[in-house]
Amino acid sequence: MQCRAIRLIALLLICLPFAEVGASSASASASGRLTVTTEQGDALVDVVVPEGGRWCIQWQHSVEHFTVLDCYRNAGGIMQLERSHQPDFAAGLGHIAGRGEQVSDGEGGYWINAIDEPVANNRYVLRVGSAAVNHRVIWPDGEHPIVSLSHRVAGQRVTIQLTPPDAIPRR
Secondary structure: OHHHHHHHHHHHHHHHHHOOOOOOHHHHOOOEEEEEEEOOOOEEEEEEEOOOOEEEEEEEOOOOOOEEEEEEEEEOOEEEEEEEEEOOOOOOOOOOOOOOEEEEOOOOOEEEEOOOEEOHHHEEEEEOOOOOOOOEEEOOOOOOOOEEOHHHHOOOEEEEEEEOHHHOOOO
8 A cells, every 4th residue: 555655656746747748838827918999899909918917097087187097907817907096086086985095196196006806897898088088008017008099099989808818819
């Protein structure tokens, strides 16, 4: 019995290096694809976002004309609203008790951190504002160029979606 257990352990140790054979680094991570598409199916944004990758939707408030940010991250293939920056408690903005933690930005505005709220179905629809509102997709770490949605499709609906890794077609 003891000899059999030793053989089994030896076999496991020998086979362990081969356990990942055939697996790609993509399958081991939770990379997703962030897309912003029009109702006609035109892609305005189509980029790979690795696990933990972040992006923000930035725009000018239509009444107060200051910059607002809603920041998302790829949390294991799930689009998650991570934080929001708001320089004022203007119309339609503000902190909801129990939803994140409000902290000063040191410049008169505030961040709502640790919202960490999954976006239903990994997508949402946005009606893109005018050029004055300038809805845009930005990457806090600068890994992609800023994309102004307003300059391309003002007044139209777009779908912002994170496609999980198992749904990304192989090319």
